Amino acid sequence: MFVLGALADGGPMHGHKIRTAAQVDRVDLWADVKPGSLYGALRRMADEGVLEVVRTEQEGNLPARTVYGITRKGRAELSTLLRATLADTTLRPDPMQLVLLHRGAISDEELLAAIRARRESYDAQLEYWENLRTEAEPHLTGLEPVAFDHTLLRLRAEVEWHDRLLAAVADQQSDAGSSDEGSSREQGE
Structure with a gap:
């Protein structure tokens, strides 16, 4: 979708120019585009x-350098990909669900440490994106501000969820500790 969109919007380009355009537009923030796989x-x-x-230049x-252009078939494919992406509301499975099940x-200590580390990572990403949004603000056009907001909202949701998870694990440990004390008292009587 990225390559087709770049050529549809920018006209014929060689691979290096597409990579440069991707770097200028910071496409790595929005898409999983690997420079080495472009060619x-x-x-x-x-x-x-x-x-x-x-042509070749x-x-x-x-x-x-080989210059590529989008074909009529490519424009149709781009339209199909855009529509499919807009229609896809699938909530992707999160492997964290499996971690919590198993x-x-x-150990509880390892689980808590890992959750805290994940929360700190999401918080750092959120801070990075907030700063990036502030820096980019004067240059954002069209729907770009809303795209930034989408990423910020997702990161805020992750931070909030991890806070809830930490509280739930702590409550569970506290409940387990209380039942252990009650069980010990009953055995002593």
């Missing part, structure tokens, strides 16, 4: 007919 993806997409080789002593395999 293979371009060739594969050309083989599939969603891209076409427009060479500047000075730099290696020749938590008996690790």
